[in-house]
Amino acid sequence: MKAEAWIFGACTVFFLLVTPAYWLVTDASEHGGDWTGTSALTMTMLLALMMTVYLGFHAKRMDPRPEDRKDAEIADGAGELGFFPPYSWWPLWTAASLGVCVFGVASGAWWLFIIGAVLGAMALVGWIFEYYRGVHAH
Structure with a gap:
């Protein structure tokens, strides 16, 4: 450091x-x-x-x-460096739902904001728990 x-x-x-x-x-x-x-x-x-x-x-x-x-050699830094997650679609859906929320507020359509908030909550839950289910489950 x-x-x-x-x-x-x-x-x-x-x-x-x-x-x-x-x-x-x-x-x-x-x-x-x-x-x-x-x-x-x-x-x-x-x-x-x-x-x-x-x-x-x-x-x-x-x-x-x-x-x-x-005095370190290159081999001293070998080994596992950490966990790097594979590709994920959840950030895309979370950002898209945030875009719907912002557009709903900007246009004054509160019903659109509510739809975006519900979709955003679902996308956020999917993003958080993506490593507990499916192909990349631990």
């Missing part, structure tokens, strides 16, 4: 330097700069700092991974 901590640390330093520069560059009027962009860059810098601290803290507490060691 040290590599990830260093990447987020570099991003933190970048945003720390860019934020005051942005505020000074946008100071074209007498109002004192663009507060929206400056606050967004400040929040982004704080988010990158939070990730740097979190990853750095956990990197010290856990055993080094093969990619964190300088």
